[in-house]
Amino acid sequence: MFSPGKINHFHSQLLNWFARQKREMPWRKNLDPYRILVSEFMLQQTQVKTVIPYFNKWMRSFPTVKRLAAAKESDVLKHWEGLGYYSRARNLLRSAIQIQNDHSGKVPDTFQEMMRLPGVGRYTAGAVLSIAFDQKVPVLDGNVKRVLSRLMLLNENGSNKKSETRLWETMESLLPDKSCGDFNQAFMELGATVCLPQNPLCEECPLKKLCKAKLSGKQELYPPKKTAAKISKIKVSAAVIFRKGHVYIQKRKGKGLMGGLWEFPGGKREAGETEEECLRREIKEELGVNIRIGEKIVTHRHSYTRFRVTLDVFQCRIHSGKLSPTECDEWKWVKPEELDQFPFPAANVKIIKLLNKNT
Numbered sequence: 001m002f003s004p005g006k007i008n009h010f011h012s013q014l015l016n017w018f019a020r021q022k023r024e025m026p027w028r029k030n031l032d033p034y035r036i037l038v039s040e041f042m043l044q045q046t047q048v049k050t051v052i053p054y055f056n057k058w059m060r061s062f063p064t065v066k067r068l069a070a071a072k073e074s075d076v077l078k079h080w081e082g083l084g085y086y087s088r089a090r091n092l093l094r095s096a097i098q099i100q101n102d103h104s105g106k107v108p109d110t111f112q113e114m115m116r117l118p119g120v121g122r123y124t125a126g127a128v129l130s131i132a133f134d135q136k137v138p139v140l141d142g143n144v145k146r147v148l149s150r151l152m153l154l155n156e157n158g159s160n161k162k163s164e165t166r167l168w169e170t171m172e173s174l175l176p177d178k179s180c181g182d183f184n185q186a187f188m189e190l191g192a193t194v195c196l197p198q199n200p201l202c203e204e205c206p207l208k209k210l211c212k213a214k215l216s217g218k219q220e221l222y223p224p225k226k227t228a229a230k231i232s233k234i235k236v237s238a239a240v241i242f243r244k245g246h247v248y249i250q251k252r253k254g255k256g257l258m259g260g261l262w263e264f265p266g267g268k269r270e271a272g273e274t275e276e277e278c279l280r281r282e283i284k285e286e287l288g289v290n291i292r293i294g295e296k297i298v299t300h301r302h303s304y305t306r307f308r309v310t311l312d313v314f315q316c317r318i319h320s321g322k323l324s325p326t327e328c329d330e331w332k333w334v335k336p337e338e339l340d341q342f343p344f345p346a347a348n349v350k351i352i353k354l355l356n357k358n359t
């Protein structure tokens with residue numbers, strides 16, 4: 001920890017740097033707690049530059065808690081389309097309904113009430129309370145962990161509960177009495193723009209005279225590396241089934257991965273299956289019909305955090321059997337040009353663009 005003299009210097013160095021260098025972001029235009037809450041949901045696992053256009057569009061459609069609470073889930077998911085981790089969108093909608101019903105539309109300003117909102121964990125609660133209400137509450141994300149580990153030469157990367165707790169405690173011990181929201185944002189901003197994972201820009205850093213890693217030349221050794229998570233490879237076949245100028249789409253079941261989004265039917269290839277065999281089996285199991293498979297439309301590769309998906313998409317027609325979908329909440333036949341009215345996962349959006357180009 002820093003001595004009392006050093007901690008004041010540390011606070012002023014960091015806060016002055018933030019006042020000069022902070023990047024413009026639309027949610028920084030004012031401290032409306034609802035805008036901060038939306039931005040923090042969107043920023044979980046997602047970079048600032050990706051979030052900005054989504055945030056702006058969101059605020060045009062759902063400028064207040066009340067407007068969001070009254071929105072349809074499909075409309076909310078459509079606004080989230082392409083941002084990934086769709087449970088965040090469903091939780092944000094549920095949080096808005098809870099805020100509207102239980103708090104008269106005002107984002108709550110206590111830690112306990114914030115933590116009761118769906119999808120809000122310690123990080124999001126800390127960010128909203130400190131930034132919107134200037135409360136003395138810490139945040140801890142990947143950027144903060146890296147800066148903390150280097151600054152204090154902590155042998156921690158937050159990969160287990162004990163390490164995570166130690167980092168939260170350290171961050172808490174460093175908080176100033178005032179301007180906590182700026183302090184937390186400054187820490188995150190420093191990690192995102194200066195204290196980079198590789199080649200940190202120490203000469204530009206406002207903390208270079210206080211940073212234990214810089215002073216001992218050990219920046220590259222901190223934080224200690226995490227064991228790399230195993231990445232699985234998944235092969236999926238999907239069918240765009242045509243009938244009289246319409247295509248078949250179905251809505252994924254509400255609670256699972258990408259729940260509430262629409263998709264083309266299909267599924268994972270089993271060992272020893274060809275792309276076409278997989279598709280015939282999946283469609284028979286899911287829709288109860290036999291299909292005739294036509295041309296391949298596209299092979300699309302998509303990366304998620306823990307797996308890589310190769311998606312082979314085929315044009316198909318129903319050959320025999322009675323359509324009786326069982327693995328979805330809803331299904332429809334729609335014209336290709338109507339497809340972009342529905343929220344789809346990112347990989348399906350690319351297929352739709354291709355279909356609309358070629359029809």
Ligand code: SF4
Pocket residue numbers: 147150151194195196200201202203205206207208211212213214219
């Ligand atoms: S001096 Fe270097 S290692 Fe230390 S906090 Fe600043 S950028 Fe990171």
